[in-house]
Amino acid sequence: MPDIKIQNLTKVYEESGNEIVAVDDVNLTIADGEFVTLVGPSGCGKTTTLRCVAGLNKPTSGKIVFGDRDVTDKPVQERNIALLFQDIALYPHMSVQENMAYGLKIVGFSREERIARVEEAAELLQITDQLEKMPADLSGGQQQRVALGRSLVRDPEVFLFDEPMSDLDAKLKAELRPVIEKVTDEIGCPTLYVTHDQEEAMTMSDRVAVINDGELEQVAPPKEIYDEPETAFVSQFIGQPSTQFFDGRVTSVNGTAELAIGDYRYQVARDGLEGWDGDEIRVGLRPQYITVSEDPEAGIPATHLLDEPLGDATHSFFETEFGEIVVVTDPDFEGGGDEYGLVLQPEYTRLFDVRSGVRIG
Known part of the structure; x- marks a missing residue:
């Protein structure tokens, strides 16, 4: 699997004739198999950064590199990524199995290969007994596992998460966190996870990248972020109660x-x-x-x-x-x-x- 290199990434929007800098010269490398969480308050630029990595937004300047492949100008479908949003967006008229297999069907996988991949992912996600059910019959946590499985079956090179658990209650979040960790470990590809929830960032990550006003304030393992903050913002944002x-x-x-x-x-x-x-x-x-x-x-x-x-x-x-x-x-x-x-x-x-x-x- 490749690593992800975000190099001098800047994204500027124009609004009512004014320029708004959403991401300002961000540099971040996510190693193969590494789980990095981008965390910060609402409007800080974390989702914009992820959307540039995904190919949903075009950077104003800078580069996105997967391994030795510059993907800055490549469309989403040429990046081989798995992208999981806050909005689960399952097809309500399809069963769990059909939802998970649909992407494979579109790109031409045989029925036998689709079934095999879905069953393998369902076992990993502990939803094998849910495959014949419809999305409306599932809990919020089960629906999120189905959405995760839909991405998992594609065998992606890069995993991207944009606040996938923000609509879940605290108990479901606690149940789903180890599932996401297990899945990303199993795949072994670089993972960029975006959240405003510091508990998710601290419990799941190999490294935490704290972003504020479009700029990276600090990138370090969770314990170092907590014990040795490099700025007052990091010290105040990470930890509950805060510094x-x-x-x-x-x-x-x-x-x-x-x-x-x-x-x-x-x-x-x-x-x-x-x-x-x-x-x-x-x-x-x-x-x-x-x-x-x-x-x-x-x-x-x-x-x-x-x-x-x-x-x-x-x-x-x-x-x-x-x-x-x-x-x-x-x-x-x-x-x-x-x-x-x-x-x-x-x-x-x-x-x-x-x-x-x-x-x-």
Whole structure:
């Protein structure tokens, strides 16, 4: 199978005489057998990027290369891709088996070959007992498996997914995620998966590509994206609850860098802080690395607002001089609207440039 190379991809639209840059000089390589998820907020350019890879949109500039084959100007039918959309679009008057085999029938496969491929895909997707049913008789998750099987039987070189589970509830998503992983592993071709759901991105991917305003912010394995975000946007977008931010300042005391957050000072042993003495920065911290003290003077003064019990943990909300802060607390924590001190664990802080959002330490 080939790899996918997206090279200097730019897509510009014209609207009411104005140019809108949907994708801005994106470079991304997806290796043979690799599962890469393109994740970002609505309107960030992720679907436009996928549509350029699929051949549904023509890039304004840049190239799309499959292996050693430049497909930038090739139509969809010459790219040998499997494309699964949010809209399942099964033929309601055809059985599951007929839906899955229809594409093979159009291109001339024999009936015996169609049946063999459909049965093989159905076994992999665990829908063998559904082959004679009509789409209306299936659940949403089963319909999505049929749509996946329809793509699978074609033995594609590239798999492309455009938010295929966005219409499913949380339980069905959890059931379908391992199915998609199993199928793409079985095929072994490069996979580009587009979603706004960070949980899908983090659980399914070999690498996650975070896109914002048409530009790639970071491409890395899920754990690295979570632990070592390169920008404030990545840090805030990935993780639930998201990173909490504080206004800070770098100071130097006897040659040692210190971080000032409000009235509190923390020593920070970080590279890259040279030249930042006296400058304002953004301080990001995952909410599980903030401790709630009953002594308001022990940390950043905070007024308890409310708790969201989740069983294994509680998300507790506090009002501070830095705005509303969310903390992951113990399952039995009940704030009761009292005054507390939020104690930060400085070794887990991530420091960002206020202007560019780029990480500095």
